[in-house]
């Protein structure tokens with residue numbers, strides 16, 4: 298108390314205060330003390346003390362004050378008051394732990410299981426960040442002996458849950474702790490979900506209440522992988538402290554495979570199909586336009602082959618369906634890491650995609666127009682002969698059909714296709730040449746090329762151009778012209794709008810897990826601004842990317 302006062306009032310004042318206190322407590326017998334307190338040596342000491350008061354003493358006082366507060370707080374009682382420990386403790390020598398947890402609105406965050414052979418009840422798992430986990434007292438593998446005084450041996454897990462549900466306030470567990478508690482030494486894992494998962498429709502999940510539902514493209518922080526079948530995860534960005542159960546990568550892969558084989562197969566490539574089971578949606582798409590037309594420049598002939606892609610179908614028949622198989626049996630999770638491009642590194646490729654007619658090329662053209670020194674498309678290859686104004690390497694790289702096919706078999710194309718008996722394609726080298734020049738390469742792709750651009754060397758940032766709702770699409774495109782199959786432009790018709798919306802819905806459903814950014818192309822001006830900002834963010838801000846892009850190559 299003395300020290301605390303010293304800081305505010307000064308030592309001289311305190312000495313007189315002490316005198317008064319002493320007088321009150323020891324009555325008239327104060328003469329000796331008065332002599333002592335007025336002694337020159339004591340006064341000198343007090344002066345020295347006072348002069349250092351503002352240096353070390355101040356820190357000491359703060360510490361002292363903190364300790365005093367701690368003592369006062371520690372002596373107080375706070376609600377709720379836990380019940381006293383049972384008087385009769387087991388004497389059979391088995392180490393028991395008695396745990397009191399106070400129920401609040403949260404679930405306990407632990408699951409139990411019954412050993413069918415012995416009838417014993419065990420804590421099956423403790424959910425990361427849940428009440429039990431935060432208490433630090435209950436562990437997976439602990440044997441449950443009593444709950445609120447009820448012996449649990451031989452009970453069904455549901456009966457124990459019932460006891461827990463009925464109890465109010467504090468719940469007391471008597472447990473025999475697990476002998477060798479496994480230590481979780483795994484580092485945190487971040488993944489992107491490539492499938493949907495709904496725990497309420499998965500009969501195999503140990504406890505649906507503890508499950509975590511997720512959708513394609515969601516980012517998950519895997520906080521516990523100790524169980525081979527059921528991991529614990531949190532969705533990012535994360536607001537909940539408590540994790541949820543999700544199937545491990547192996548378990549989900551097994552489910553995917555079982556599901557794949559259980560479905561009737563088609564041997565034609567003529568029909569789009571999507572199978573949706575109760576647990577997850579797996580994309581099986583037989584009409585991925587693997588060899589449909591493509592366009593990387595702004596040339597109409599190239600863009601037309603997209604819409605007339607059926608003409609190209611069958612040319613490279615072996616490729617048909619390859620992409621769909623990849624989609625279906627690729628892992629259900631993709632490991633990701635947070636990546637920020639170092640300023641001295643090459644730019645990330647910007648890949649735009651969207652349903653035909655939504656405005657992908659318009660936006661790309663406008664972006665490049667804003668700053669041709671910064672943004673550039675990739676020059677495509679073609680087997681057609683140059684037209685009057687065209688220069689080799691500017692509009693196209695002109696090659697023979699044989700050369701084109703050789704390049705194709707060497708896997709050099711990101712996309713390729715045929716239109717009016719001419720082949721067109723964009724090579725990885727064409728993209729890399731733009732990036733090597735220091736510019737930002739902006740291309741538009743069809744969905745089947747996503748796999749080719751999501752690579753360590755191109756590190757594509759994929760922007761999905763999404764159609765606005767039908768009425769807004771109609772409203773904003775009243776004067777817009779759609780390029781038709783016969784090189785002419787015409788105003789949009791009602792069925793065009795309908796097709797764009799439907800194709801957009803399908804594209805998003807199938808590929809949203811790969812979209813880094815979605816721009817709804819309502820008003821053109823606003824969309825351009827959003828695109829410009831997204832492209833900047835892609836180069837300058839951290840993003841979650843596949844871990845395989847960043848890991849050192851073996």
Ligand SMILES: Nc1ncnc2c1ncn2[C@@H]1O[C@H](COP(=O)(O)OP(=O)(O)OP(=O)(O)O)[C@@H](O)[C@H]1O
Pocket residue numbers: 600603604651652653654655656657658659660773774777778779780818819820821822824
């Ligand atoms: N936000 C918008 N508002 C109004 N008109 C738009 C908008 N976006 C694009 N357009 C117009 O729509 C028409 C089609 O756009 P664009 O050619 O870019 O489509 P696309 O998605 O590239 O499809 P395709 O490759 O099949 O031509 C163009 O006339 C374009 O000017």
